[in-house]
Amino acid sequence: MLFYVQMRWNHEGRISLDELWDMEAEEADHAQETIDSGFCVGIWKVAAQKRIVAIIDSPDAEELDRTALGRLPMREYLEFEEVWPLRDYLGFADDVRKRYRV
Known part of the structure; x- marks a missing residue:
């Protein structure tokens, strides 16, 4: 399952810039x-922002959660x-053509 994921660095006042670069x-x-x-x-x-965007192909939300938090x-x-x-x-378009009927 594909997921759009948008993250922001939240490090201000928590770690030094050198520590941030090591971790990055x-x-x-x-x-x-x-x-x-x-x-x-x-x-x-994202240019000029402390933001990352990714497309993730995870088998399910649980695996995405394990990765994000662990x-x-x-x-x-x-x-x-x-x-x-x-x-x-295209799957959506097919459902539209069928008017969401099986």
């Missing part, structure tokens, strides 16, 4: 692993602003 380096390694495994379809840093190196410094399940548009 760990997060970068983790991001590469999740991309290589197919769990993360794509991940982007596996991310920056889990204590990321605020999840938006998490939206995504539906394939």
